[in-house]
Amino acid sequence: MKNMLQQIFRSSKFLIGFTIFMTMLLTVIIYPLIVKDEPLAIIGQGTFFEPGIYVNVFDSINSTHYTLSLNDAAARRIASKLGDQERLDMKDWLLAFGIPENEIDIHDNTKLMELWVNNYDSKLALGMTSAKRNYYARLDKSLKGILGTEGVIIAIKNTETGLLEETNSIVQTDYVNIGQVSSIRILPLGTDNFGRDILTELVSATRTSLQIGFVAGIIATLIGLTLGLFAGYIGGLVDDVIMFITNLFTVIPGFVLLILISFSIGQEQRGAITVAVVIGFTSWVWTARAVRSQVVSLRNRDHVNLSKLSGHSIVHIILADILPYIASYVIMALILQISSGILAEAGLSILGLGPKTTEVPTLGLMMNWAMIYSAHVTGKWWAYIPVLVTIAMVSFSMNLMNTGLDQVFNPALRD
Amino acid sequence: MAEIRSLEKKSCLSGSGLTKVFGFGNQKTVAVDHVDFNFYEGEVVSIVGESGSGKTTLAKMLLGLISSTEGEIYFQGKKLDIRTQRKKREYWKNIQAIFQDPFSSYNIFNKIDSVLLDCIHMRGGRKFSHAKKVELMIEACSFVNLKFEELTNKYPFELSGGQMQRLMIARIFLLKPQVLLADEPTSMIDASSRATILDYLTKLSKETGMTTIFITHDIGLAYYVSDTVYIMERGKFVESGSADAVILTPKEPYTQRLINDVPKIYEAWDLSTV
16 A cells, blocks of 8 residues: 555656646635635626736825936836827828828837927818827827826815815826735736636636535446446346446436536526536436456456455455455546536536535636636636646546556556 | 175265256257266265366256256255255355365455454354354464465465465365265376365365265275266266276276276376277
8 A cells, every 4th residue: 555655756757747737726725815805705896907006096195205317217118108099190190280101100209209209289280080189189198198207186175165275296206115005905917807806716726626526426437337337247137237328327418418507507596516516417428437447357357256265245255355456546536526527517508507606616617607707708817727727737647647547557558 | 895885875966967067059058968866965075077178067966156057966865945045145154165276266365364263253153252263263274284374465366376275275165065076186186285285175074074076086085985886978968876886897898988088106107098
């Protein structure tokens, strides 16, 4: 036993799979202890905030200001304000104004701004529509705002007189130390369509999906194992009946059955564990078939005959003389069942037949939400890529562990 | 010996028209074809035949591990009825076996102690004190010249093939069945251990007076151990009788061939008869 464990942990494939899986498992356990937010708390008023560090503006105004004279600050400011479209629009105006094309370099911030400031005049029509002219006026105004040196004044309305009283002013060279700003929220994966922190949600979803996978995998393996053992060992009529049922389930596609059952249970009754049980009850078929064929090859071995001659009961023989010989196989089947249980939940949820949406997130539900709110069309990658990667990593690590175990148990497969 | 035994003539295990057919249609194989036999109590019977002659199938039918297609088995004069699990377990208290391959005969997950304890429990010793059980196990091991102290807490696969087969005999020593079916017990054992195993087997059958059915392909071995010999060819008994009669004055050409196949140290092997 000890020797076998040593061998298992010497298999590099198993080790990689195990490391990935344990990392995920530990993250799922430790993360909620550190970040105590509700996974489904709506924090963002709006949809799909980009990943990044969110600094509270009000708090930064009230923090100590430091003056830093940095040469490239203005250039950065312009660069962040001027998108590719704005640059092209500016070029269009300048061309219409009569600047030769070779003098306009839209990638040189300083020169472009210089040309613009020297030449732009909001009174010139240049044959443009009034909407176009208004657009250029707005663009000019926002650019002048950046270039100005006066800064902005912070004022508070006096409740008695109704007048604005200046309390503070901010100039372009003012900086705050991010450590002194009292409220900062890091959203490494941004927010989803409902304004929920995707990282917290993802950790919680991974946890639920792993639970669903384990429950479904264990149920499927238990049913498959029991039926396979009895069909294979007892044989005869029992075998025929069990295999008839198994073949029926094989012929009906499991996923269709899963969809029908999930649908008939109804949205309200579908908790995470209910879905797991339904998945477990529809996916035992191939475990039963595989276990049965293993048992059939075992039941006529001499050690089983000897056990019979020693007066042991059928149950004892199955548990002591058959089960240990197929235990490694059953463990591998269990790992695959867990991983396919997680995939089945994802498949069900993306069709909208997963667990009900108000209690806990699952990986499948997150995919479903991302799909319904067209995250894939609008390029909000943070809403679905991390979920996809998580699903892939769970399956990948489990299949890797399975292959590693297979190599230990089947020496013929070792490389 | 054979003459004294034949005076008692008390049938232990007999069969009439016993047949086993595997498969059906074109795939049909008749492994055992309407055999009749009568094994008397306390005698050592050998069933000799080539590979595939149906010896092991016959043994499994006698043990009740597979059912016969046709024919009856009589145990101590009564028709054998092992249709239910309970009756089978009752029958297995009377008949035991030693299998050909000692390496696959043991459950590799069970320790040697549990193999022997099972036998004590089967003989009604479930309530014995621990000391009494250990005493019985030591006695059984010393019968086959094994040291129980060295075996305890070990797994069967840690022993050599010869030791495993001796442990099998220790098992039979504890069980004291009325019939022992030894299916090629020495074919997987090296020649030097072979004589030891056979000696323990004959010693055990003499001491307990159990009927021993010895299945082998080696007619020399059969002559060495048995009172009565049955020669089996393609599922049928072609010749039977006392060991001396069958082996010293063989009538059937098949028996003659089997005798010629036994390698002799003092003369060159005549390959033309093989």
